[in-house]
Amino acid sequence: ATPKDGLTAEVVVVKSLDGIATRSPDDVTGKIVFYDEPFASEHVNTFRGYGASVQKRIYGASRAAKLGAVAVLIRSIGTGDDDHPHTGSLRYTEDAPQIPAAALGAHSADKLAQILEKNPKAKLFLKMNCQTLPDVLSYNVIGEIKGSENPDDIIAVGGHLDAWDTGHGAHDDGAGIMHSIVALQSLQTLGYQPKNTLRAVMFINEENGLRGGKKYAELAVENKEKHVIAIESDAGGFTPRAFRFKGADSSLAKMQDWMQYFPDNTIDAIRAGGGGPDIGPLNKADGTPVAAIIPDAQRYFDFHHSPADVFSAVNKRELELGTASLASFIYLIDQEGL
Amino acid sequence: ATPKDGLTAEVVVVKSLDGIATRSPDDVTGKIVFYDEPFASEHVNTFRGYGASVQKRIYGASRAAKLGAVAVLIRSIGTGDDDHPHTGSLRYTEDAPQIPAAALGAHSADKLAQILEKNPKAKLFLKMNCQTLPDVLSYNVIGEIKGSENPDDIIAVGGHLDAWDTGHGAHDDGAGIMHSIVALQSLQTLGYQPKNTLRAVMFINEENGLRGGKKYAELAVENKEKHVIAIESDAGGFTPRAFRFKGADSSLAKMQDWMQYFPDNTIDAIRAGGGGPDIGPLNKADGTPVAAIIPDAQRYFDFHHSPADVFSAVNKRELELGTASLASFIYLIDQEGL
Numbered sequence A, B: 001a002t003p004k005d006g007l008t009a010e011v012v013v014v015k016s017l018d019g020i021a022t023r024s025p026d027d028v029t030g031k032i033v034f035y036d037e038p039f040a041s042e043h044v045n046t047f048r049g050y051g052a053s054v055q056k057r058i059y060g061a062s063r064a065a066k067l068g069a070v071a072v073l074i075r076s077i078g079t080g081d082d083d084h085p086h087t088g089s090l091r092y093t094e095d096a097p098q099i100p101a102a103a104l105g106a107h108s109a110d111k112l113a114q115i116l117e118k119n120p121k122a123k124l125f126l127k128m129n130c131q132t133l134p135d136v137l138s139y140n141v142i143g144e145i146k147g148s149e150n151p152d153d154i155i156a157v158g159g160h161l162d163a164w165d166t167g168h169g170a171h172d173d174g175a176g177i178m179h180s181i182v183a184l185q186s187l188q189t190l191g192y193q194p195k196n197t198l199r200a201v202m203f204i205n206e207e208n209g210l211r212g213g214k215k216y217a218e219l220a221v222e223n224k225e226k227h228v229i230a231i232e233s234d235a236g237g238f239t240p241r242a243f244r245f246k247g248a249d250s251s252l253a254k255m256q257d258w259m260q261y262f263p264d265n266t267i268d269a270i271r272a273g274g275g276g277p278d279i280g281p282l283n284k285a286d287g288t289p290v291a292a293i294i295p296d297a298q299r300y301f302d303f304h305h306s307p308a309d310v311f312s313a314v315n316k317r318e319l320e321l322g323t324a325s326l327a328s329f330i331y332l333i334d335q336e337g338l
Helices: A017-021 A046-053 A055-066 A106-118 A170-189 A211-222 A249-261 A280-286 A316-336 B017-021 B046-053 B055-066 B106-118 B170-189 B211-222 B249-261 B280-286 B316-336
Strands: A007-014 A032-035 A071-075 A101-104 A123-126 A141-145 A150-160 A196-203 A226-232 A240-246 A269-272 A290-295 B007-014 B032-035 B071-075 B101-104 B123-126 B141-145 B150-160 B196-203 B226-232 B240-246 B269-272 B290-295
Touching: A007 A071, A007 A106, A017 A032, A017 A055, A032 A055, A032 A106, A046 A055, A055 A071, A055 A101, A071 A106, A071 A123, A101 A106, A141 A170, A150 A170, A150 A316, A170 A196, A170 A316, A196 A211, A196 A316, A211 A280, A226 A280, A226 A316, A240 A249, A240 A316, A249 A269, A249 A316, A280 A290, A290 A316, B007 B071, B007 B106, B017 B032, B017 B055, B032 B055, B032 B106, B046 B055, B055 B071, B055 B101, B071 B106, B071 B123, B101 B106, B141 B170, B150 B170, B150 B316, B170 B196, B170 B316, B196 B211, B196 B316, B211 B280, B226 B280, B226 B316, B240 B249, B240 B316, B249 B269, B249 B316, B280 B290, B290 B316
Parallel strands: A007 A032, A032 A071, A071 A101, A150 A196, A150 A226, A226 A290, A240 A269, B007 B032, B032 B071, B071 B101, B150 B196, B150 B226, B226 B290, B240 B269
Antiparallel strands: A007 A123, A141 A196, A240 A290, B007 B123, B141 B196, B240 B290
């Protein structure tokens, strides 16, 4: 937060962490640093664009504070042509004071950039009253269907329960939660008796430290649970395009053979790659193979961490296709193994 | 239209043309027939679902009129969970009187179905004042970049200019028009000198008889124009998924080799199949090879022929990716030939 009555200062415009690295304390001391970098939209996969753009949100405040800045603003890391500010995690490093940091919607960032171009000495008034509250105890939520042949072998599928509460968290990650629950519910409705135990896991606190995922992994190791695989859905409720898999090459080859069961226009590929944030700790702890469903990425960052991520932004048919693809994938793993 | 003061009649519910075929004049005479069939949403490709659902809109009025019905209503052929009525062409056959026909939005159709389930003798009042105006002269709109090596060899790309004016016609087919114009504009902006003549064609009157496409084909034959290929975009401004091609097997094989130039998550396949409605007449007239860009189909029938097909329903990034894919495809054809 800012001081109670706000703060007023001139604004230094830089593009990115590379930009701030070229500045000296003389340039920055007592000023607000404005990271004005557009989303890296040249990547066809928007998650790559996000990865290329997000470092300034995470480390920009401390880098600027180290040079004497009194606050930072960033152009929101999103693809939407709107004025929604996008939130997200920020890491204060120990080598700098913790200064206020805020994101501007794209239109507001355009406006500020225009003003500063005309008048580089313009002063900006910033007043923020956010606060960090103490931690409270929270929980992962887990449901399962016991396996009929190998009840101790678990196929887990999940998403995360928490969201940045500027919106509903509908695509991030309400969609993943619904994918996971409804995929298992669909198999149950069909009267399917799984060989292995099918488990839907709703991880808590992905957004701010992966605490649910870390605790899940810790308990899995402690309880000697055996996971056949853990699957994540945390990329929105859009038309499904692919699965990603991290595990034995022989397992990947086997899965790619299953492509024949996915009709045209559903899943295009099963390819090598990581699982997802919440199941990363489990993979790291005991080597559990991990996978993820990859929906079409083009619209995700219109909504991600913003007030636009609401229930009505999820298309029912696209969400259902994701659920159906996941249910098919889980069924194949349960029947055929890895 | 109905008589000026409207008409009031009981309602007979059937599902489809198969449903009306089982009815007799005794069931239907003097009544309104309500075709209450949900969209065939079990097809992953929604265009197949549309194909399976659309016959009752086209022929349902005449079939019901032949049995003595005074009007027909249909549940709109769309996938949206809303109350937009979807329009579209209807064909009166000569063996029956031309009775009024209207579409209901999904929610209104639900409500009517509920009322009729409780009270099958319920009467419905229908008043419509639409009219068919005489034909007027209209035009295709064409722009081209002359080829530097083979100016008489034409690569045409197009969509259609007309739309059902309940909405803006943004996906059907404003997107196709923008795809076509901007694909050529992009190549020009890059300073590209095409070998062949690149032509963007905005066909008129696709929706009500393909007259623009037919006239284009007629004039192409008359003027002995040589088309290398004609490409159509008439399936919305969504994330591109594939191209379809109808022509020599050797040309298709050559194109499939170009898949290497499309990075992950843009074009997944170039496959055999028809071109598009507006270029069909040209293909038929002189055997011109035809192709089409295939965007993701899941949301198309939320918008198609309804008040929801507005500018804001088109995602900028998805539209741009379609344009870029088309520009790449045209470039490859221009460079490599078929």
